[in-house]
Amino acid sequence: MLNRRSLLAGASALTATAGALSACAAAGTKPSIAVGEPDLSEGGRLKKTFEDIFELYLEVKPVSATDTGLDTGERARLKSRLNMAAPADREKDKAFYRVALNQLKDIDRKNLSGMDRINYDTIVWDYTETLKGYGAAPYGEPQDYWGPYSVTQLTGSYQTTPDMLENRHTIATKTDAEAYLSRLEAYATVIAQETEAVKTKAAKGVIAPDFALKKAVTQLKGLLAVAPAETNLVTSFDSRLKDKGIADAKMSAQALKLVSGPVYQAMQAQVAALEAVLPRATHDAGVWHIPGGDEHYAFAAGYNTSTTFTPEEIHKIGLEKVKEINAELETVMAKLGMTKGTPAERMKAMSKDPKFIFENTDAGKDKLLAHLNAQIGVVQAKLPAYFKTLPKSAVTVRRVPKATELGAPGGYYWPPSLDGSRPGAYYINLRDTAEVPTWTLPTLTYHEAIPGHHMQISIQQENKNLPMLRQMGIFNAYVEGWALYAEEVAAKDMGMYDDDPYGRIGYLHDAMFRACRLVVDTGMHYKRWTREQAMAFMDANTGEDNETEIERYAVWPGQALGYMIGKIKWLELRAKMQAKLGAKFDIREFHDTGLVAGAVPLAVLETVYNEWAATV
Numbered sequence: 001m002l003n004r005r006s007l008l009a010g011a012s013a014l015t016a017t018a019g020a021l022s023a024c025a026a027a028g029t030k031p032s033i034a035v036g037e038p039d040l041s042e043g044g045r046l047k048k049t050f051e052d053i054f055e056l057y058l059e060v061k062p063v064s065a066t067d068t069g070l071d072t073g074e075r076a077r078l079k080s081r082l083n084m085a086a087p088a089d090r091e092k093d094k095a096f097y098r099v100a101l102n103q104l105k106d107i108d109r110k111n112l113s114g115m116d117r118i119n120y121d122t123i124v125w126d127y128t129e130t131l132k133g134y135g136a137a138p139y140g141e142p143q144d145y146w147g148p149y150s151v152t153q154l155t156g157s158y159q160t161t162p163d164m165l166e167n168r169h170t171i172a173t174k175t176d177a178e179a180y181l182s183r184l185e186a187y188a189t190v191i192a193q194e195t196e197a198v199k200t201k202a203a204k205g206v207i208a209p210d211f212a213l214k215k216a217v218t219q220l221k222g223l224l225a226v227a228p229a230e231t232n233l234v235t236s237f238d239s240r241l242k243d244k245g246i247a248d249a250k251m252s253a254q255a256l257k258l259v260s261g262p263v264y265q266a267m268q269a270q271v272a273a274l275e276a277v278l279p280r281a282t283h284d285a286g287v288w289h290i291p292g293g294d295e296h297y298a299f300a301a302g303y304n305t306s307t308t309f310t311p312e313e314i315h316k317i318g319l320e321k322v323k324e325i326n327a328e329l330e331t332v333m334a335k336l337g338m339t340k341g342t343p344a345e346r347m348k349a350m351s352k353d354p355k356f357i358f359e360n361t362d363a364g365k366d367k368l369l370a371h372l373n374a375q376i377g378v379v380q381a382k383l384p385a386y387f388k389t390l391p392k393s394a395v396t397v398r399r400v401p402k403a404t405e406l407g408a409p410g411g412y413y414w415p416p417s418l419d420g421s422r423p424g425a426y427y428i429n430l431r432d433t434a435e436v437p438t439w440t441l442p443t444l445t446y447h448e449a450i451p452g453h454h455m456q457i458s459i460q461q462e463n464k465n466l467p468m469l470r471q472m473g474i475f476n477a478y479v480e481g482w483a484l485y486a487e488e489v490a491a492k493d494m495g496m497y498d499d500d501p502y503g504r505i506g507y508l509h510d511a512m513f514r515a516c517r518l519v520v521d522t523g524m525h526y527k528r529w530t531r532e533q534a535m536a537f538m539d540a541n542t543g544e545d546n547e548t549e550i551e552r553y554a555v556w557p558g559q560a561l562g563y564m565i566g567k568i569k570w571l572e573l574r575a576k577m578q579a580k581l582g583a584k585f586d587i588r589e590f591h592d593t594g595l596v597a598g599a600v601p602l603a604v605l606e607t608v609y610n611e612w613a614a615t616v
Helices: 006-027 042-060 062-067 073-080 087-105 114-136 157-167 174-203 210-224 232-243 249-280 293-305 311-335 343-352 362-385 438-448 453-462 476-493 501-525 531-542 547-555 559-584 587-596 602-613
Strands: 395-399 411-414 424-428
Touching: 042 062, 042 073, 042 087, 042 114, 062 073, 062 157, 073 174, 087 114, 114 293, 114 602, 157 174, 157 210, 157 232, 174 232, 174 249, 210 249, 210 547, 232 249, 293 311, 293 476, 293 501, 293 559, 311 343, 311 501, 311 559, 343 501, 343 531, 362 395, 362 424, 362 438, 411 438, 411 453, 424 438, 424 453, 438 453, 438 476, 438 501, 453 476, 453 587, 476 501, 476 559, 476 587, 476 602, 501 531, 501 547, 501 559, 531 547, 547 559, 559 587, 559 602, 587 602
Parallel strands: 395 424
Antiparallel strands: 411 424
């Protein structure tokens, strides 16, 4: 059983494991990951290797165990730990990927077949590119989207940890509560480590743009403005203790003491560090302005699209798509008698029309959330005609937390637990309902929930034929490309806009938005556009300057490229399979093949479909 002292034991075990891995890698010897009995087949060796790599991954990234609901039983000790952010932790991460990759390469790919080969190619690509990423980001640890900055309006544990503790760290017993307190204590340490990273990187000239730092400071100060006893870190803890009948005054007092003391002190120090760096920050949005920035972006573009497209090629694709979608908008709008001004100007006028906007009050926002749930119900009923395998997990609609909505994107998705006990969550940013007029909501729902992210990720997680490493896998161009492709399936196959012409404009607006991303992301990071140039391009083509989105691309270079590049690949493969199979082509089987295979790099996705077509 766990107690708060287990944190120290777990940390020691991880240090020992990482030390052994580092020594092994440095010596060039065989990795220490077990591969099972000598008489196992190559496929059996691969399965055992995947299992061992997965367990070691959870040791290095214990929050992943909580995110997926796997922090129980023998893994319960992971529940009291966080992913730490010191330089030594970066080295542990690198050692893990080196050792895991070497172990996989010890398996003869030629003796693998079917999904074993797909699984092998997927993880080898991922870990190979991840190690390249460390070389392309020599000034700091790679973030989830390979952003170079440790703390911004979108990055940093001040953003991510509170949500995890409130919504994914389950509390059913006093042991769970003790683990929560251990994590609160570690939370202060992680914030301090990230603050040191900000200082270290600043000394090397790696400083986030001024607008990103200013918003981070604003958000941190907003968190600090709340009395510790009123923070979700304390109130959600206390309420869950009461709900489970395990209320404990000493533990509640300890939570308050940790938040009001170490956590708030670490946040205050982080604010001070960011404010100290701000005078040296420039307004340059692209990573070209930091040392090694061009190298970093070339990597980020390839990693996030899982293609060999250059930034120049992606920029041109974006411009072509913008032109194509503008023409389609003209056609749809003309049928509604909307002919005055450019398509963007017409959409801007629609955005300001009160008939499309929910009241910007708590009651209005509740009504908006109910509206979204109703949309999910409508599309759910149509799924069986287009999809063979359907998700078992439910999806809920939630507001982006008020404390972080200022810098957060308009919507995003969080997957369910692997055991299905926690549903998937579709988050929508309701800082201002005017930002989400009704004609934009259907497409957002189809993207974030079904048939988009929730469907794809749930089916992947529920496919127990996939190794755990694959069930948890995320490849940006596949995942975001699918969600964007799903928008088109809803529009053009499922007929979701047949009686909703304004919703169809919303669908085209979002397609335009993703096409513009290709232009502005490469514009800022490759062609050295300013933040204002990028906003102006967005405004000219979508009717919105998308300040928050542009600032997102600035600190997550390349991530926004995966959406449209991925969608183009899904559509390309669909057309290719239709041409190859003719009358044998079945849309349900096409979707099932890609979804059941799970997230893969785009080159591997092509292999999946080529092998499928050969069996039809």
